[in-house]
Amino acid sequence: MSATASPKVASKTPAAPPAASAEWTPPPGRLGNLTTVQETALAKFREELRAEGAFVKERHDDATLLRFLRARKFDVPKSKEMFLACEKWRKEFGVDELVKSFKFTELAEVDKYYPQFYHNMDKLGRPIYIERLNNLDVKALYVCTTQERLLQQLVVEYESFLTTRLPACAAAIGHPVETSLTILDLGGVSLSNFIRVRDYIAAATTIGQNYYPECMGAFYIINAPWAFTAVWAAIKPWLDEVTVKKVHILGGPSAYKPELLKQIDKEVLPKEFGGGCECVGGCSMSDVGPWNPAGGKASAISEKEKTVLEQPAQGQVLSA
Known part of the structure; x- marks a missing residue:
């Protein structure tokens, strides 16, 4: 649930996030705090999406892919199923044109x-x-x-x-x-x-x-x-x-x-x-x-x- 007047949505991928402050540690499952298993899942997820032609460089950075992986507990097949369903919905709903x-x-x-x-x-x-x-x-x-x-x-x-x-x-x-x-x-x-x-x-x-x-x-x-x-x-x-x-x-x-x-x-x-x-x-x-x-x-x-x-x-x- 989310709404209100907003500035125009950026048409390009936002700049890389700033360097983290000394007191801050990334939560588990985020960039900078991934286990070896999670890093492997991220690489596999990214490559499978690329192989299927579903990867859009401008939108699908690692932080975005990790959101889907965390939502499915780093199960790559389930994460990919969720991700592809989202991409299908975006086209049907006309998200890019709405923006x-x-x-x-x-x-x-x-x-x-x-x-x-x-x-x-x-x-x-x-x-x-x-x-x-x-x-x-x-x-x-x-x-x-x-x-x-x-x-x-x-x-x-x-x-x-x-x-x-x-x-x-x-x-x-x-x-x-x-x-x-x-x-x-x-x-x-x-x-x-x-x-x-x-x-x-x-x-x-x-x-x-x-x-x-x-x-x-x-x-x-x-x-x-x-x-x-x-x-x-x-x-x-x-x-x-x-x-x-x-x-x-x-x-x-x-x-x-x-x-x-x-x-x-x-x-x-x-x-x-x-x-x-x-x-x-x-x-x-x-x-x-x-x-x-x-x-x-x-x-x-x-x-x-x-x-x-x-x-x-x-x-x-x-x-x-």
Whole structure:
């Protein structure tokens, strides 16, 4: 699950990741931390894809191939099956053309009913992705957009995540970044509203899990209502075992704020989640982060900075 306005997706392979900082060690199964067996599997996987004409140099670097290998526990035949299914889906879905031409012109209207956005990065350098279901109005949502367009936007955002957001976060933190931290806010959502978007969420989950594997680093479900047991029972079968282990289900503010602040600096966490960030125009529309330092309209500024900016100066009023 992933969406919001983004900078134009890069048309070429991003530059190599920066040299890792001295304090950072690649997690197991990543470049720089592969066992001999894993290195052999990677080489075999790469050569088999080349032999079948399925290898695209511009998209299929070793980090990408390793995502599919990790998703299938370095079983090369299973990884290749998953990879080839993904390539088939990309052609059928028209991913390359969407990246070039898709415009989600209804973003501001959709944001009123189903905010889905990236906002800064956590302490590990991972882009933070947030979905809020508390204002979900399914009827109004499907007046201004369709499930098909929501899924197209989702895919364009996944592509931007890989080609734009991750490289920018890696450059900012000083070591490769391959995953995101997701916050799903269920505050105030009704079970009936969830059921109405169940098909979209199921389709979005399938796309993320099957075609963009190993992109989730941590998933925090917050403000989970009493009825969430039923919701989780509906979602859980769509997820694999590895994904389920990354999910943290938390209750209200007293439960989730301390946990989020362990992972996210207070100044970049939106105020509504216990942080101190108040982007001009709202955090959900700012798209602020290393990939877009000034944000869509303006980056977050402190109350003190606002006061200074709003003071008259030589007969003029300055604005952020």
